[in-house]
């Protein structure tokens with residue numbers, strides 16, 4: 001509190017794409033206690049074909065403060081009065097805005113507005129300042145980022161400037177870029193995202209890679225995605241394995257409504273079914289499954305106290321996993337054997353440092369083939385196990 005220029009960075013601004021982990025049987029992984037242990041990694045993973053689907057643009061532009069220079073104001077306005085107090089102005093967005101409002105009127109082009117915004121973002125330590133400036137402007141203009149460069153000298157209309165200004169203001173307040181533009185790429189498809197659910201993370205694509213690696217595309221394959229959120233895992237699996245049947249659950253009505261919007265947006269595959277409720281409970285009738293996958297809430301109480309500014313905009317129901325973060329992971333590990341057929345797979349996304357507890361609990365619950373997989377940053381983030 002009281003910090004003039006908070007050091008916050010967006011978690012995933014503009015991060016997209018599916019990668020491939022290539023190392024095998026890597027002997028080292030980082031554990032929460034800083035010691036080393038074993039981590040068995042998969043071989044090279046298949047890269048996926050590009051879908052190139054585009055989600056409709058969103059953005060409600062409800063925030064009211066202005067950041068970019070506006071047309072000249074009458075002398076003696078409130079804004080003009082504030083500019084007379086320079087010692088109060090340092091790094092305070094509201095007042096900075098006022099000061100800029102008094103700048104002489106000028107013609108703003110795509111190039112100049114991007115440069116101006118880049119500098120503001122850079123000054124305020126917004127992650128990827130140029131990319132963020134471009135993503136927000138492309139969203140306002142309803143075009144692809146690349147198109148900005150083809151229209152570099154195009155002047156902006158006042159209403160475009162106003163819409164851009166509002167997005168800049170929201171971004172400077174910490175709102176994630178993905179919520180502002182309303183979409184996020186996951187497994188090479190575009191998903192709608194907003195405050196109803198977690199923004200899909202790139203490391204979760206590894207979970208999808210592993211699930212696809214283990215499951216053939218046969219009508220017999222039945223997959224449960226527990227804690228589905230935006231539906232990114234369930235939809236990716238349903239589209240990549242059209243012969244399989246997928247059931248997805250979430251306890252949040254809001255998250256499920258977003259998942260269903262994504263379902264429609266991505267062509268409404270008929271092999272995907274949504275259920276509201278606690279973990280696997282709503283899926284008693286659909287069992288047995290060949291695989292249960294889940295990216296449950298897994299942040300600890302301490303981690304919830306120290307969230308990045310951007311992450312605070314995401315629903316805490318999607319983040320908090322009890323005091324040590326293991327509450328839902330432990331429940332799923334206990335529940336899943338009743339829902340899996342013999343030899344059925346369990347794949348869980350975990351936090352860095354939860355590998356040891358997770359593998360211990362899996363072993364105690366009688367699973368076999370227990371392995372941890374690293375993400376692209378070299379951290380063990382996926383636990384796999386099989387029902388005996």
Ligand SMILES: C[S@@+](CC[C@H](N)C(=O)[O-])C[C@H]1O[C@@H](n2cnc3c(N)ncnc32)[C@H](O)[C@@H]1O
Pocket residue numbers: 197198199200201204226227228229230231232233249250251252255277278279295296297298317318319
């Ligand atoms: C970490 S988010 C994962 C979202 C999505 N699967 C992803 O990978 O982006 C966790 C989700 O679990 C849901 N959730 C929390 N508690 C739950 C429970 N007891 N049963 C089912 N879902 C739950 C939250 O609403 C949230 O959508």
